[in-house]
Amino acid sequence: ARYRKVDEDFFEELEEVLLQADVGFETVMELMEELRYEVQRKNVKDTSNVQSVISEKLVEIYESGEQELSELTFAESGPTVILMVGVNGVGKTTTIGKLAQRLKNEGKSVMLAAGDTFRAGAIDQLDVWGKRVGVETIKQSEGSDPAAVMYDAVRAAKSRGIDVLICDTAGRLQNKVNLMNELQKVHRVISREIPGAPHEVLLALDATTGQNAMVQAQTFKEVTEVTGIVLTKLDGTAKGGIVLAIRSKLNIPVKFVGLGEKLDDLQPFDPQKYVYGLFAEGLDQEERQTPDSDK
Amino acid sequence: MAFEGLSERLQGTMTKIKGKGKLSEADVKEMMREVRFALIEADVNLKVIKEFIKKVSERAVGLEVMESLTPGQQVVKIVKDELTKLMGGEQSLIEFSTRQPTVIMMVGLQGAGKTTTTGKLAGVLRKKNNRKPLLVAADVYRPAAINQLETIGKQLSLPVFSKGTEANPVDIAREAIEYAKAEHLDTVIIDTAGRLHVDEDLMQELKDIRAIKEPDEIFLVVDAMTGQDAVNVAQSFNAAIGITGVVLTKLDGDTRGGAALSIRTVTEKPIKYIGTGEKMDALEPFHPERMASRILGM
Numbered sequence: 300a301r302y303r304k305v306d307e308d309f310f311e312e313l314e315e316v317l318l319q320a321d322v323g324f325e326t327v328m329e330l331m332e333e334l335r336y337e338v339q340r341k342n343v344k345d346t347s348n349v350q351s352v353i354s355e356k357l358v359e360i361y362e363s364g365e366q367e368l369s370e371l372t373f374a375e376s377g378p379t380v381i382l383m384v385g386v387n388g389v390g391k392t393t394t395i396g397k398l399a400q401r402l403k404n405e406g407k408s409v410m411l412a413a414g415d416t417f418r419a420g421a422i423d424q425l426d427v428w429g430k431r432v433g434v435e436t437i438k439q440s441e442g443s444d445p446a447a448v449m450y451d452a453v454r455a456a457k458s459r460g461i462d463v464l465i466c467d468t469a470g471r472l473q474n475k476v477n478l479m480n481e482l483q484k485v486h487r488v489i490s491r492e493i494p495g496a497p498h499e500v501l502l503a504l505d506a507t508t509g510q511n512a513m514v515q516a517q518t519f520k521e522v523t524e525v526t527g528i529v530l531t532k533l534d535g536t537a538k539g540g541i542v543l544a545i546r547s548k549l550n551i552p553v554k555f556v557g558l559g560e561k562l563d564d565l566q567p568f569d570p571q572k573y574v575y576g577l578f579a580e581g582l583d584q585e586e587r588q589t590p591d592s593d594k
Numbered sequence: 595m596a597f598e599g600l601s602e603r604l605q606g607t608m609t610k611i612k613g614k615g616k617l618s619e620a621d622v623k624e625m626m627r628e629v630r631f632a633l634i635e636a637d638v639n640l641k642v643i644k645e646f647i648k649k650v651s652e653r654a655v656g657l658e659v660m661e662s663l664t665p666g667q668q669v670v671k672i673v674k675d676e677l678t679k680l681m682g683g684e685q686s687l688i689e690f691s692t693r694q695p696t697v698i699m700m701v702g703l704q705g706a707g708k709t710t711t712t713g714k715l716a717g718v719l720r721k722k723n724n725r726k727p728l729l730v731a732a733d734v735y736r737p738a739a740i741n742q743l744e745t746i747g748k749q750l751s752l753p754v755f756s757k758g759t760e761a762n763p764v765d766i767a768r769e770a771i772e773y774a775k776a777e778h779l780d781t782v783i784i785d786t787a788g789r790l791h792v793d794e795d796l797m798q799e800l801k802d803i804r805a806i807k808e809p810d811e812i813f814l815v816v817d818a819m820t821g822q823d824a825v826n827v828a829q830s831f832n833a834a835i836g837i838t839g840v841v842l843t844k845l846d847g848d849t850r851g852g853a854a855l856s857i858r859t860v861t862e863k864p865i866k867y868i869g870t871g872e873k874m875d876a877l878e879p880f881h882p883e884r885m886a887s888r889i890l891g892m
């Protein structure tokens with residue numbers, strides 16, 4: 300196969316592929332500029348050689364914030380508390396099930412807290428995941444105060460010497476001030492019971508989400524000091540490219556990706572692999588016989 | 595900065611061409627670049643934007659300056675006109691069957707809002723159309739999905755048909771329709787499990803449910819925050835089972851909701867309802883004009 304030349308057509312196509320991966324206008328423009336420069340500097344001629352340059356640049360954009368571990372932080376002693384937050388339906392509760400399984404496989408004792416007391420069936424849903432993994436779920440009845448559930452759960456985790464407590468919260472849109480205040484209260488209750496907790500606040504982001512994910516990250520970070528992102532539903536055709544901009548602007552790293560609805564469908568985030576997936580399959584790599592005429 | 599409205603974004607360009615008596619092709623091109631940017635930021639699909647820009651440009655070139663409006667303002671108006679047109683007119687909301695019961699199927703990606711909307715819709719149809727709905731729990735996969743729908747049924751005092759998680763969703767739907775006939779419940783709303791459009795087995799399941807009794811409505815439930823992928827999703831669901839309309843959820847958020855335009859354009863199926871909250875009364879008929887304003891941020 301004859302590889303395509305790296306020409307204006309190629310750049311235009313790359314731009315479109317990245318925009319269609321929800322990377323966002325500004326980030327794409329920034330990348331294109333740097334890429335043009337880099338391609339010229341390194342004298343890259345065909346697309347088979349440009350791939351690594353694109354990957355490098357994308358990872359650079361992603362990591363332009365401070366270096367931060369993408370691994371979970373654990374408490375030095377006593378229970379580690381992980382708080383799961385995010386807008387409605389993104390995959391918080393499911394991720395908790397998968398994460399619990401993962402931590403249990405690492406030999407840790409895990410407990411869950413059913414902090415979504417609002418949505419119909421939410422407590423039961425978490426409880427089913429808890430049973431699947433074989434860990435206990437601390438819960439109260441529907442409609443009770445989520446902060447009270449957290450209080451109970453933290454106490455139980457402490458007294459039973461649990462290694463990791465993972466707390467579910469109700470989905471909430473970031474522009475709902477009351478609900479964000481409620482979340483802040485939940486956060487406060489946990490911190491009061493265990494100084495330094497929650498050790499992780501994971502924001503679940505749905506990979507199908509477009510540019511609104513940036514505001515989600517911004518607002519949740521303000522309210523709960525988000526420490527990492529779980530990018531869910533990457534098993535579909537959506538790419539969630541906005542996490543690049545989120546990382547570079549807000550310095551929130553992606554820690555895990557969700558790849559399905561089963562217990563083992565959670566994987567650590569690998570930036571190289573991820574950015575490659577953003578553009579590689581979308582690009583037409585081979586020389587086309589007839590030049591595009593519809594431009 | 596990234597979330598300013600198109601109108602603000604166009605300010606700069608507008609002042610530049612304010613004094614001109616006529617819009618040149620270059621002026622229009624420049625403005626269309628801004629429009630493209632704004633629509634990308636609003637999550638309108640790129641391919642849809644291309645077509646759209648073409649149409650708007652044709653109308654915008656050669657516009658004369660009017661007394662009341664600057665060329666910039668005129669272009670904004672054209673953009674809004676075309677957006678509104680693309681999103682379709684006001685719709686008749688539900689087609690009820692003459693053969694009892696009317697069957698409505700709710701389909702879509704995971705977490706879009708199908709189960710919640712099933713409840714809301716049942717509530718609306720009872721109140722506004724005097725219908726007697728039956729909610730059908732055909733999601734046997736998601737943990738506690740049945741419990742979720744039953745809880746919603748209880749909140750609304752509406753009957754829920756379920757057969758646990760061991761039964762097959764196709765059998766559940768079939769028996770539910772029989773049950774509705776026997777009990778004189780005239781509207782069956784089937785809550786199906788969330789699924790990826792690329793999951794062939796689960797898409798086949800929808801076809802099988804559909805084959806029991808041709809549904810009067812098949813609503814694709816879509817999260818308003820969806821990005822560029824909305825077209826793939828809508829196209830795939832439509833090609834597989836032939837949707838009759840769209841429900842756009844979570845519009846109580848601050849997303850621009852460009853997915854609405856993309857879906858409408860690629861499927862040519864109307865957006866019939868919008869979800870504006872988590873509570874059972876938060877479902878409204880769709881107004882194309884309001885949506886156009888929202889996408890443009892004005």
Ligand SMILES: Nc1nc2c(ncn2[C@@H]2O[C@H](COP(=O)(O)OP(=O)(O)OP(=O)(O)O)[C@@H](O)[C@H]2O)c(=O)[nH]1
Pocket residue numbers: 385386387388389390391392393394415418421468469470471503531532533534535556557558559560564704705736788790
């Ligand atoms: N395909 C796929 N589906 C997922 C993934 N993660 C979660 N889901 C599905 O997405 C839907 C919503 O997941 P939940 O875990 O209930 O989401 P949530 O954020 O807890 O939702 P709320 O509590 O209602 O705000 C369910 O159908 C899950 O099975 C994933 O990685 N891939």
Ligand SMILES: Nc1nc2c(ncn2[C@@H]2O[C@H](COP(=O)(O)OP(=O)(O)OP(=O)(O)O)[C@@H](O)[C@H]2O)c(=O)[nH]1
Pocket residue numbers: 387388418470472702703704705706707708709710711733736739786787788789815843844845846847868869870871872876
């Ligand atoms: N704010 C808001 N939340 C909504 C709206 N519609 C649904 N939700 C929430 O979105 C989340 C997912 O809703 P579900 O009805 O469980 O979605 P689903 O499509 O049935 O999900 P699966 O069955 O897992 O595929 C829940 O937290 C709902 O409360 C809406 O219009 N506004």
Ligand SMILES: [K+]
Pocket residue numbers: 387388389505507704705706817
């Ligand atoms: K979603």
Ligand SMILES: [Mg+2]
Pocket residue numbers: 391392393415421467468469470
């Ligand atoms: Mg949940």
Ligand SMILES: [Mg+2]
Pocket residue numbers: 708709710733736739785786787788
């Ligand atoms: Mg559901």
